Amino acid sequence: MTEVTAAPNEWLDALRAECQRTGSQATVARALGYSPAVINQVLRGTYGGNVERVREVVEGALLGITVDCPILGDIPRDACLRHQDREFAATNPSRVQLYYACRSGCLNSHLPKEY
Structure with missing residues (x-):
């Protein structure tokens, strides 16, 4: 599947x-x-953090850009990033599957391959 991205700006x-x-x-x-400070700095062009990550969150939350999750199917890009950030918890089968998928070479993951 080809990744869909928004126009540069x-x-x-x-x-x-x-x-x-x-x-x-x-x-x-x-x-x-x-934080409000991050948004302000991004808009001013002075943010020293990971601007690409902010871009991906904005694209998912505000522009409807989606990714193909191997567990959940088509999901917003910002939701994908939130799943990657979650700690392991065996609270339900989907959460366990997501944890391992995000760390097993998923094409959408920014995490290093662990499994």
Whole structure:
């Protein structure tokens, strides 16, 4: 499957538009799982962290970009990243499967292959 991506600055335009729509960078930051400072710095072009990760979260949450998860099927890119961040917990079979899939060479994962 070919990965779908947004146009180069479409994600920044979407982030700006969402901040204008809500009237608050803080509201958008909370919805995306970032601090208001991160969103402000990204919009100003001064963020020193992982801008690519912010881009992927924005593309999933605001632009509807999806990835093909080997466990869940078609999911938003930001959801994929959240699954990668989760610690192991044997709370249900899907969570266990996701944990191992994200660490077993999944093409969408940014994590090193462990299994």
